[in-house]
Amino acid sequence: MTEPLRITSRQNERVKRAVRLRDRRGRKRQRRFLIDGRRELHRAVVAGIAIDEIFLCESLCQPAEMGPIGAMLDATAAEVMHVTEHVFARLAFGARAEGLVGVARTPPRSLADLRLPECPLVAVIEGAEKPGNVGAVLRSADGAGVDAVVLADGRTDLFHPAVVRASLGTLFHIPVCEATSQSTCAWLDRQGLAVLTASPEATRLYTDVDYRPGTAVVLGSEATGLSTAWKRVGPTAIRLPQQGMADSLNVSVAAAVIFYEAFRQRASPLQGEGGLQGIF
Amino acid sequence: MTEPLRITSRQNERVKRAVRLRDRRGRKRQRRFLIDGRRELHRAVVAGIAIDEIFLCESLCQPAEMGPIGAMLDATAAEVMHVTEHVFARLAFGARAEGLVGVARTPPRSLADLRLPECPLVAVIEGAEKPGNVGAVLRSADGAGVDAVVLADGRTDLFHPAVVRASLGTLFHIPVCEATSQSTCAWLDRQGLAVLTASPEATRLYTDVDYRPGTAVVLGSEATGLSTAWKRVGPTAIRLPQQGMADSLNVSVAAAVIFYEAFRQRASPLQGEGGLQGIF
Numbered sequence: 316m317t318e319p320l321r322i323t324s325r326q327n328e329r330v331k332r333a334v335r336l337r338d339r340r341g342r343k344r345q346r347r348f349l350i351d352g353r354r355e356l357h358r359a360v361v362a363g364i365a366i367d368e369i370f371l372c373e374s375l376c377q378p379a380e381m382g383p384i385g386a387m388l389d390a391t392a393a394e395v396m397h398v399t400e401h402v403f404a405r406l407a408f409g410a411r412a413e414g415l416v417g418v419a420r421t422p423p424r425s426l427a428d429l430r431l432p433e434c435p436l437v438a439v440i441e442g443a444e445k446p447g448n449v450g451a452v453l454r455s456a457d458g459a460g461v462d463a464v465v466l467a468d469g470r471t472d473l474f475h476p477a478v479v480r481a482s483l484g485t486l487f488h489i490p491v492c493e494a495t496s497q498s499t500c501a502w503l504d505r506q507g508l509a510v511l512t513a514s515p516e517a518t519r520l521y522t523d524v525d526y527r528p529g530t531a532v533v534l535g536s537e538a539t540g541l542s543t544a545w546k547r548v549g550p551t552a553i554r555l556p557q558q559g560m561a562d563s564l565n566v567s568v569a570a571a572v573i574f575y576e577a578f579r580q581r582a583s584p585l586q587g588e589g590g591l592q593g594i595f
Numbered sequence: 596m597t598e599p600l601r602i603t604s605r606q607n608e609r610v611k612r613a614v615r616l617r618d619r620r621g622r623k624r625q626r627r628f629l630i631d632g633r634r635e636l637h638r639a640v641v642a643g644i645a646i647d648e649i650f651l652c653e654s655l656c657q658p659a660e661m662g663p664i665g666a667m668l669d670a671t672a673a674e675v676m677h678v679t680e681h682v683f684a685r686l687a688f689g690a691r692a693e694g695l696v697g698v699a700r701t702p703p704r705s706l707a708d709l710r711l712p713e714c715p716l717v718a719v720i721e722g723a724e725k726p727g728n729v730g731a732v733l734r735s736a737d738g739a740g741v742d743a744v745v746l747a748d749g750r751t752d753l754f755h756p757a758v759v760r761a762s763l764g765t766l767f768h769i770p771v772c773e774a775t776s777q778s779t780c781a782w783l784d785r786q787g788l789a790v791l792t793a794s795p796e797a798t799r800l801y802t803d804v805d806y807r808p809g810t811a812v813v814l815g816s817e818a819t820g821l822s823t824a825w826k827r828v829g830p831t832a833i834r835l836p837q838q839g840m841a842d843s844l845n846v847s848v849a850a851a852v853i854f855y856e857a858f859r860q861r862a863s864p865l866q867g868e869g870g871l872q873g874i875f
Contacts, residue, residue, distance in 0.1 A: 358840065455848050460838025488840055522859050556858065558740025560638065560768055564851070568735050571848045572855045578836065579802050579856075 320396045322370075325405045329396065333370065333406055333418050339472055342421065348474035350417040350484075351408050357387050358484030359419055366393040368418040372403035375414030384415065393417065408476050421474050424492040426465065426502045435462040436577050437508060437531040438570065441496055441544075444536055446471045450481025451567030452534065457485035459574030464489055467496040467533075468542070496544035503531050503548055510550040512541055513569060517552035524553055526577035537566050600676045602650075605685045609676065613650065613686055613698050619752055622701065628754035630697040630764075631688050637667050638764030639699055646673040648698040652683035655694030664695065673697065688756050701754050704772040706745065706782045715742040716857050717788060717811040718850065721776055721821055726751045730761025731847030732814065737765035739854030744769055747776040747813075748822065776824035783811050783828055790830040792821055793849060797832035804833055806857035817846050 322330060335341030336349045347367065350356045360366060369388060376384060388395055398406065406416045431437070438461050443449045449471060456464050466473050473493055479486055494502070503510055508531045511524060533550065535541035555569055564572075602610060615621030616629045627647065630636050640646065649668065656664060668675055678686065686696045711717070718741050723729045729751060736744050746753050753773055759766055774782070783790055788811045791804060813830065815821035835849055844852075 451845065451848075454845065457839030458835070458837050458844040458848070460836075483840075485840055522863075555738070555855070556740075556862070557738050558858070559737030560763075560765055564738040565731065565734065565847070567845070568731075568738070568848055568851045571844070572851055575835070575852045575856075576859070578838070582836070583802075 319371075320394070322396055322398045322402055325402055327402070329368065330370075330398070330402055330406060333368065333416070336418065337408065337476060339475070342472065342474055346421045347418055348421050348479070349408070349476045350419055350479055351415075351476055352480065352484075353384060353413045353415050355479055355484035356415055356417045359417065359487045360387055360391050362487035364422060364487055365420040366391045366417045367420060369393045369395045370398050370403065370406050370416045370418075371395055372398050372400055372407075372414045374400055375403065409480070424473075424490075426492055426494050426498060429463045429465075429490050429492060431462055431506065431529075434527065434529045435506075435508070436526065436529075436574070436581075437461070437463045437465065437503075437506075438574070439465045439467050439499055439503075439531055439533040440469070440566075441467045441533060441541055442470060442536045442539060444470045446475040446477035447481045448537075448566050449473070449475075450478040450483075450486070451565070452570045453478070453482040453489060453491070454485050455567050455571035456574060457482075457489045459571060459578050461489065461574055464491045465499050465502075466491070466493045467499045468544075469493055496542055500544055500548050506531075510545060510548045511573075512545055512550040512552050513554065513573060514540060514552045515554055515557070517554035519551065519553050521553040521555055521573050522576055524551060526580045530577065532570070532573055532577070534566055534570055599651075600674070602676055602678045602682055605682055607682070609648065610650075610678070610682055610686060613648065613696070616698065617688065617756060619755070622752065622754055626701045627698055628701050628759070629688070629756045630699055630759055631695075631756055632760060632764075633664060633693045633695050635759055635764035636695055636697045639697065639767045640667055640671050642767035644702060644767055645700040646671045646697050647700060649673045649675045650678050650683065650686050650696045650698075651675055652678050652680055652687075652694045654680055655683065689760070704753075704770075706772055706774050706778060709743045709745075709770050709772060711742055711786065711809075714807065714809045715786075715788070716806065716809075716854070716861075717741065717743045717745065717783075717786075718854070719745045719747050719779055719783075719811055719813040720749070720846075721747045721813060721824075722750060722816045722819060724750045724816055726755040726757035727761045728817075728846050729753070729755075730758040730763075730766070731845070732850045733758070733762040733769060733771070734765050735847050735851035736854060737762075737769045739851060739858050741769065741854055744771045745779050746771070746773045747779045748824075749773055776822055780824055780828050786811075790825060790828045791853075792825055792830040792832050793834065793853060794820060794832045795834055795837070797834035799831065799833050801833040801835055801853050802856055804831060806860045810857065812850070812853055812857070814846055814850055
């Protein structure tokens with residue numbers, strides 16, 4: 316076994332190349348992205364994401380953590396490089412990197428790659444600007460058992476480090492892809508999914524629709540709402556009752572409430588309330 | 596009308612006093628707290644929070660915003676001080692302060708001050724460490740129409756600037772207070788509320804309880820869960836079904852899903868499913 320490479324300079328080429336992955340352009344050019352943090356990296360490894368390099372700062376890893384980290388590192392073909400705290404501070408993002416930053420190959424993912432079960436529940440996030448919100452919606456979608464998430468016309472990309480981090484690595488667990496709103500519409504149509512658009516202006520409550528057939532829930536950004544692209548698939552607009560101040564719900568919270576209502580309905584198919592009659 | 600005071604030095608006593616309010620100890624001593632941001636400040640004014648001082652950095656306020664801000668300032672008895680960008684950078688927290696920081700008097704709020712309607716829905720957050728999470732739960736609670744929120748044995752305080760900010764000012768809209776877990780238990784008991792404790796280890800699903808009587812939902816911190824204090828009130832432990840990776844839901848998301856299930860049940864009293872039989 317050879318000794319791991321030790322890097323002490325911020326001018327090291329490998330370090331500089333990795334730092335460029337903080338920018339969307341760098342991610343696109345290199346077709347690679349960064350994973351900050353132990354848990355996130357572990358989840359990527361488990362999900363079969365190809366990790367090229369891992370930058371490890373031993374003085375920032377708790378000794379007790381080195382055992383599990385070692386086992387995780389053994390499970391990847393990644394080259395492990397030891398870096399000083401000074402170098403690590405350039406590579407890492409925020410406080411949660413825990414002494415580990417991985418460089419992974421961006422998995423090529425398109426609508427055609429999404430394998431759906433029968434009667435799937437799909438989430439579409441349109442025009443997302445804040446990577447933290449995208450990550451939080453992914454986390455909610457994973458918890459609620461959503462079958463796939465599409466980022467449509469995203470103004471951030473799926474593999475932004477802040478998406479990875481806010482998703483706590485659930486990004487690697489749930490089938491996801493990026494697409495234009497237009498191609499997403501065509502795809503939803505081909506899949507025969509009923510399309511629900513979440514909108515504060517809708518008259519119908521989110522509890523008053525039937526989520527048991529194959530369903531796509533389309534969520535817009537908090538600032539601008541949804542584009543008109545969805546009109547061609549004849550969507551049903553739904554809203555959450557907002558009791559407090561206007562705009563008081565975060566998009567990941569609203570998404571989770573809708574996903575869990577879908578889950579509730581799907582778990583208890585014998586009820587027959589509200590708009591749900593007619594199937595049994 | 597006199598000209599507003601102009602402050603150009605970070606060593607100004609008023610500025611130094613206000614900066615101390617970033618710390619919990621300073622807030623406790625002065626019985627005052629900071630409000631960053633236009634929307635948050637506006638919501639505080641509307642809610643009748645007493646604002647003592649407002650530090651305004653004109654170069655950071657968009658001209659279009661000065662109209663509404665002026666009207667808002669007129670509605671308070673606050674002393675408005677103009678500060679330079681250099682001074683403002685010391686006072687403000689993060690990017691969302693939008694050229695305005697207010698100093699407000701901490702409203703004295705205890706369990707005895709909470710006025711509840713009949714059959715209230717109350718949320719209790721125990722042992723919260725992250726102010727951002729407390730703010731996010733307040734935002735969810737406000738959206739879902741929760742009647743009051745108690746911060747029990749909090750390791751952060753309600754008027755932490757990050758709570759104010761993450762709550763988007765809903766903190767001022769919803770009845771809130773801080774208390775010990777023990778006194779909260781006694782209070783819940785006196786109010787005759789059914790106590791539901793959210794716990795990943797619970798066997799009962801959150802959809803399988805009746806939220807129509809007066810109910811308190813107790814949420815623990817993501818890290819440590821709930822203390823044993825609640826046992827004396829004979830709580831029912833409930834859980835959300837987690838489909839994805841373990842620990843994938845944020846506490847404010849889990850809270851919102853539970854609050855909205857309560858709202859759904861309360862809005863449609865004629866259904867009779869799952870564990871809800873026997874009332875009608």
